[in-house]
Structure formats: C-alpha cells, structure tokens
Amino acid sequence: MPLFAIPFPVLDPVALEIGPVAVRWYGLAYMTGLLGGWLYARAIFANQKLWDGKPVAGAAIADDLILWITLGVVLGGRLGYVIFYDPRFFFAHPDQIPALWNGGMSFHGGLVGVCLAVWLFARSRKLPMLSIADVACAVAPIGLFFGRLANFVNGELFGRVTDVPWAMIFPDGGPQARHPSQLYEAALEGLALFLVLRYFTHVKKVLPMPGYVSGVFFAGYALARSSAEFFRLPDHEHFLSIGWLTPGIAYSIPMIAIGILVIWRARRRTAAA
Secondary structure, eight states: OOSSOEEOOOOOSEEEEETTEEEEHHHHHHHHHHHHHHHHHHHHHHOGGGGTTOOSSOTTHHHHHHHHHHHIIIIIHHHHHHHHTOHHHHHHOGGGTTOGGGOOOOHHHHHHHHHHHHHHHHHHHTOOHHHHHHHHHHHHHHHHHHHHHHHHHHTOSOBOBOOOTTOEEOTTSOSSOBOOHHHHHIIIIIIIHHHHHHIIIIISOOTTSTTHHHHHHHHHHHHHHHHHHTTBOOOTTSTTOBTTBOHHHHHHHHHHHHHHHHHHHHHHHHHHO
16 A cells, blocks of 8 residues: 555536536546547548558548447447446446446447448448448547546446555545556557557558458557556456456457558558559
8 A cells, every 4th residue: 555645536527517417527538538539530531642652542531430439439349348348237227328427338249339330331432341340449548548547537347455655545435545547548459559559550551451440449449458458457357367368358358369460461461463
C-alpha cells in the first residue's frame, strides 16, 4: 500500500442537462472519438499521395461510413459485453442491456460489429472492402483512446492492487490503491497504436496494399491489450481466467494470428500484381 494514494477525482457523470435530457461524460467521450475518427477518415480518403494517386473513394464517403461504424460499435460492443463478460447478470436483468450510460462495452464485440458494418457498407457501395477496412482501422485508435477515458470517468475496469506512486483509490475498488489501467490502455491502444498505424499509412504508404493496415491494427491492438491486461483487474469469475490468462488476452490471441495472416496475404497479392 503506497504512503500516498491519489483519490479518484469526483466527477459528476452528467456533463450537461438540457431540460429532461442529460448528457453524460461517458457518451461525450464516445461521441468525441467518433467525430475525431470521421474527420481523420475524410483526410485519409482525400490525400491522394497515400493511395499512390488512386484513392478508392472521395472524402465524402466517410460521412456515410461513420454512421455504419457507429452502429457497429454500439450494437456489437454492447452485445459483446453482454455475451462475453456478464451473461448471467444480463439474462437475469434484460432491462439493463440498453443501459449504455452505466458503462459496459466490449472491444471484441465492437470489432465484430464494425467488421460486419464495413463489409455491408462496402458491398452496398461496390467498394473494395479491404481498403475501406484499412481506413476504419487507421482511425479506430481515436475512438479507443476516448473510450478508455470514458471507462476512467465511470470508474470502471480499474487495475490490480499496487504500490506505484501514481496508484489510485477507485470508488468501487475498495480501500486499496490500484493501477489506473484505463489510462494505460488509453496510452497503448489509443495513442501508441495510432502512431504505429500512422507510420504505415503516411510514411510507408501501404494503403495501396489492401488489408495491410487492417493486419497491423489487429496484431497491434492484441499486443497492446494483452500488455495492459497484466495491470488490469481480471474477472476471476470468468471461465477464461486461468492463471495469467484473462478474457482480454484470450480474445486477443486469435487477433495476432489473423493480423499476421492478413499482412502476409496483402504483401503476397501486391507481389503477384
């Protein structure tokens, strides 16, 4: 137990009230992430240099794409949390499933939702699915960053007990000081992964190799998430919590294999062209 622990900042979950409508910080964080992702996607589609002079679509396509992605994130993320992490509670309290303002979103569920949304969007617009997926993956860390900040504001998904100087006492974490693991994840899954993907899109300019950025995202996220899991409080009741293994790591391991496979296929297709 550290001599001095940082108390969790007292934050009113409601950022703004307009009559009967309450705007919560949790929702604002997700809205900010989606807005940032939309603007960045427009910039990527509009930059012809990144596409070797042949962008797959104009910047305006991002306006519609973001709506599909939003639906994928919200529906997939919430249903993934319900199914993957706490099915017993939600099956006993189905009225709580729509209560997004209380927190509880699964990245892996959201990923499935976004993959389905991107596939349907590309199919409906007759666009190359892998190239659209590459843009979606390039902007995803922006949403992940603000999503993890939303977890921090809600005081959820906190870390293991620790004595590091920046340890924090969370309202629902008992009297013991813990890792602010939500901020670790914001740094790894958000900032660090964003910079890695930007290196590949803007320096290596791999967007003309459909699928490459998606592969880097899959593998990069899995490594970032698995690293953060060693500081995050595991769900000991989950059937995938076995020793060092946690649900987050277990769900991320296949992503590494998928990412490597997608990168290999993108390079192979380019070499054969």
